[in-house]
Amino acid sequence: GAGVSQTPSNKVTEKGKYVELRCDPISGHTALYWYRQSLGQGPEFLIYFQGTGAADDSGLPNDRFFAVRPEGSVSTLKIQRTERGDSAVYLCASSPFGGGIYNEQFFGPGTRLTVL
Amino acid sequence: KQEVTQIPAALSVPEGENLVLNCSFTDSAIYNLQWFRQDPGKGLTSLLLIQSSQREQTSGRLNASLDKSSGRSTLYIAASQPGDSATYLCAAPQGGSEKLVFGKGTKLTVNP
Numbered sequence: 001g002a003g004v005s006q007t008p009s010n011k012v013t014e015k016g017k018y019v020e021l022r023c024d025p026i027s028g029h030t031a032l033y034w035y036r037q038s039l040g041q042g043p044e045f046l047i048y049f050q051g052t053g054a055a056d057d058s059g060l061p062n063d064r065f066f067a068v069r070p071e072g073s074v075s076t077l078k079i080q081r082t083e084r085g086d087s088a089v090y091l092c093a094s095s096p097f098g099g100g101i102y103n104e105q106f107f108g109p110g111t112r113l114t115v116l
Numbered sequence: 117k118q119e120v121t122q123i124p125a126a127l128s129v130p131e132g133e134n135l136v137l138n139c140s141f142t143d144s145a146i147y148n149l150q151w152f153r154q155d156p157g158k159g160l161t162s163l164l165l166i167q168s169s170q171r172e173q174t175s176g177r178l179n180a181s182l183d184k185s186s187g188r189s190t191l192y193i194a195a196s197q198p199g200d201s202a203t204y205l206c207a208a209p210q211g212g213s214e215k216l217v218f219g220k221g222t223k224l225t226v227n228p
Contacts, residue, residue, distance in 0.1 A: 029185070033212065042205055042218025044121070054215060080206075091159060096213075101147040101167040105216060107160035 002026075006092050012114045013082055021077040021111045025094030032075050032098035033093040033105060034067055043091050047077060082115045089113070118143040124220035128228050129196055133225045137191040137222045139206030144184045150216065151180050151191050152205040158203065164191070196226045 005024045013019050025032050031050055035043035045059040049069045057067070064082075069075040078088055090114050093105040119142045129135055142148070147168045152160040166173045166182040166189065173180050179192040193200060203223045207216040 001181065006159075014221065033215070037215075040218050040220070042207070042215075045210070045217070046217035048214050050152040056215060059215065093160075102165075102216065104150060104162055106162055107152070110158040 004092055004094055004106055005110040006090075006111050008111060009109065010112045010114075012116065014116050015082060015084060017115075019079050019115070020115065021084055021090050022081075023077070023092030023094075023108060025073065025075070025092070026096075026106060026115070029094035029096050029102070031095045031097065031105075032069060033095075034075070034077050035091040035093065037091055037110070046077070046090075047089045053105050065085075081112075082113075083093045084115050087113055087115045117206055118146075118217040120206055120208055120219040122204075122206055122222050123194050123212075124222060125220065126223040126225075128225040128227065131196060131198060133196050133226075134192070134194050135196055135224070136192070137204050137224070139219055141187050141189070141206075141208040141217075142185050143197040143208070143211045146184065147212050149180075149182055149189050150207045151178075151189075151211050152194065152207065154203045154205060154221065156202075163204075190226070193224075196224075198226045198228050200224060201226050 002082045034046040037043040048056040052072045064080045065078045089110040093107045095105045151163045164180040181228040203221040205221045207218045
């Protein structure tokens with residue numbers, strides 16, 4: 001596609017519910033990243049995929065958060081037993097390389113998650 | 117641990133003025149640094165990627181510089197326009213990894 005796309009653009013859920021957020025990276029990009037942005041803050045890293053495998057999941061806040069990328073393209077971020085503190089904008093990015101000096105990350109429009 | 121700081125937090129200028137946004141980072145062992153623009157309620161738009169071997173990178177009215185030894189980068193915007201109003205974010209990699217560490221951004225307002 002022309003850019004990174006994310007669905008849904010907005011998600012409102014109740015405390016304790018399960019949610020899935022989807023990211024479609026730029027076609028051909030091998031690396032995919034998830035970040036979370038709270039109001040007035042810069043994005044914070046959650047997890048990074050190289051191909052199908054999670055190369056770095058050190059940013060996931062706890063075991064309620066999980067992400068997959070089964071075919072090395074689309075990724076889904078899954079949040080179990082949502083809490084009000086999970087409310088934020090979840091951003092996805094992709095890059096054509098796995099790393100190095102040319103590793104420019106391109107971001108999607110984000111999913112705004114609100115937990116009531 | 118990489119920490120990124122952006123100063124000022126907000127900046128308001130009249131149209132046509134040249135301006136500089138500042139970014140500092142604590143871990144200078146980086147291979148690149150990226151500047152982004154974020155409009156309200158939107159995602160991030162990549163503006164410039166500066167590789168560690170470069171000292172400057174230019175795109176139109178934007179010029180970014182990188183000084184690894186001092187842990188600083190600047191984004192220079194020439195002849196500012198109201199359409200430049202947005203939040204500008206600087207991001208540097210966490211040492212030895214692919215994850216970006218972001219500053220809190222500088223909110224720029226260009227007044228007509």
